[in-house]
Amino acid sequence: MNIRVVIVEDEPLAQEILEEYLVEIPGLQLVGKFYNGYDGLKGIQELAPDLLLLDINLPKISGFELLELLDAPPQVIFVTAYDTYAVKAFEVHALDYLLKPFTKERLKTAVEKARERIALKDMQNLERVTQDVQIDSEPLERVVVKTGAKIDLIPVGDIHYLRAEDDYVGIHTAKGRFLKLKPMKYFEVKLDASIFCRVHRSFMVNLSQVIRIEPYEKERYRLILRSGIEVPVSKSGRLRLKNALG
């Protein structure tokens, strides 16, 4: 069975050389080529390839962000000129990480790795491993959210607060609420702890949005945000808030 491959890469020549090398590897079928993350996302969802050759520096949304938006990501080989993203790449379970320029042999090795992994997956009919929350060295700078076919990029500074809603987290900004299919824990790890504080099981707030902390019922507190929203503070949340505010 052929491995179905999709390329997402913003430079035509870089696509060209990938294609040139891929053609010479038997058992592969190139099913799609895309120049940016938006088209790539749509294409991958339609084509459901087995393998994705992905550049990281793409216009508007990065390769990482594209991957995050996919419900069932294929195997991924990153192809980039930057060596600084390698650790992050393996954190998102990338198969391999190719540095430009690369040789035909290097691409071949990566593809063979993919072939093994895909065969293994078929054999055991493995479900996609749910992505663990990784301890990442760098906090998120923006959050990508997909609403239907629309993709929004929300700079983390624009977030007022986050609220857990079943399996989703509601991201509240001046422009309204965006839903993202992630547990609250994900944001607790990914967002900068000096800016965001989990004040309640269901709430995380942007500390710069807080204008007042006031008592509420007995021994309980609530936060008033700039937008006028009131956010409850739990007992353990109060402790974290105290630590965060110093």
Place this chain on the structure above:
Amino acid sequence: MAYLLSKKPAIRPWNWVIGTFLFVLLSVSLLWYYGLDLNLAVVDSMVFAVILLGAALLLANLFTYYNPTTSGFRYHLLFPVIFGFSTLFLGRSILLWLDFEESGYREFLDWTVPLRLVFMLLILYGLTIVVLWKSQTEKENKLKERELLTEKISKDAELYFLRQQLQPHFLFNSLNSISALIGSKPDSAREMIQQLADFFRLTVQKNASGWESLEKEWERISLYLKMEKVRFGHRLSLDLRLDEKTLEMQLPPLLMQPLVENAVKHGLDGLVEKVNILIETFYTPKYLQIKVCNPFDPEVSGKKGAGFGLESVNRRLFLLFGRKDLLTCQTSGNLFIVMLKIPQRQ
């Protein structure tokens, strides 16, 4: 006042003490040798020592903080004489006022006046020379220090710009493009290798201090743009409007390039559609003005790295001209506009 206090004294306090002690010792020995009573010799010497110390301190401070070298050494010759005469006059008056019973002291005092004057002038002139020499060496040291600092700053800048310029990603991506061209269009590959080589040669040749013409700077920028066209030709278009009159104008090397790179990078990164970069130069008698425009997506502002290139240009402008108003950025709709003004040396 602060700068006065920060200045190091030419002569350390301990040396004043030793000097005074030596003066007293020498003076007592001499006076005693010439037949003065020992007690009187000690009192006489002490009185003059104290007054001379005061005069010397005054003189040293005067020449440390006020050093009128512009008017020649007139003051350096005159002041010790004034101070010497004053010391002698004051000392003599005090000693006479003390009115020692000893007969012949007054005559002795007057008889030794010329000798004392010579003696004190020698001391005061010696002191002047030491102070002058000290402040001169200090001045030279400071000058050297400043020179070293300036040199270091410009070296740092040079290194910084080289590293900026030799951005490995640009090199790696270009090499990747060449690798692709070798298969399909070998001639284009050769051409791009040549451009890459020329570009890096021009970059490495730069010395950070010398200025160059816009024409020269443009040579390098256009090489860069050509290579970016090879990589992103499908969505990168350029609108270049260089005023003929500006080509001969001067600018520090590698100052304009970061603006162009910034525009290309953020234009391509921020949009998925076609990107048009406008570069325009204007002639004014005092300034070379450069305008660089790129489209951007006002919605997406959270991406890191925006403005970093601009920040470094701004810092360099400040180092060069001491001004912060030469680089301005503004947005107009979905256009990001950078204006650079470079003062022209007359």
